[in-house]
Amino acid sequence: MVNPVQIHVGSLDLAAVHSVTQTLIMMSDDEEEKFNTFMEFVHSLQPDQKIIAFCGKKARASHLASELVLQGIDCASIHGDLEQCDREQALVDIANGSVQILIATDVASRGIDIEDITHVINYDFPRNIEEYVHRVGRTGRAGRTGDSISYFTRGDWSQAKELIEILEEANQYVPEELVEMSERYSAWKKRKEEGRAFANSDRPNRGRGGGGRRW
Structure with a gap:
């Protein structure tokens, strides 16, 4: 191209939309605790509320949707193992109010524009903070406000x-336990890197030239 022009709409900095209240629920790695917490929220849903619950894996999304159906709770699901027609129907059902709950993987974290989603539930926290920001952006759209609730575990x-930075940028509450977890991870990572550096320095020189010793 000759003399190209690049246009950026909005900021290039990674940040969550400020119309969404971000809440973290710190919990153990116990799957039963996570499921029970989610079901308590589902049973408290009001008629005018809609949620997207994000799972990390397709199998988890299918299992969670099945558990809801077994308990008599209508929901839709969308993930990579479903046919395109089934995915499209799931979006139609949540958009027109046929169901209040959409169980999804990150296939729905981008490009899905349903204006009246009131809550995003991060049942499984995403693998990177960019996906977290995209998930949060599924609510609080078209001038509305929304809520994002994330289940955060030791894993x-x-x-x-990075999550702390996103929360602080949006003037959200940062749990003290999250700060402590960040500090512990940084310390663990530093010890791991120092151990790796020591192991590398302790290896014998196996070079062939320059007077290196052979073993």
């Missing part, structure tokens, strides 16, 4: 530092 501690 997610590598995301703690």
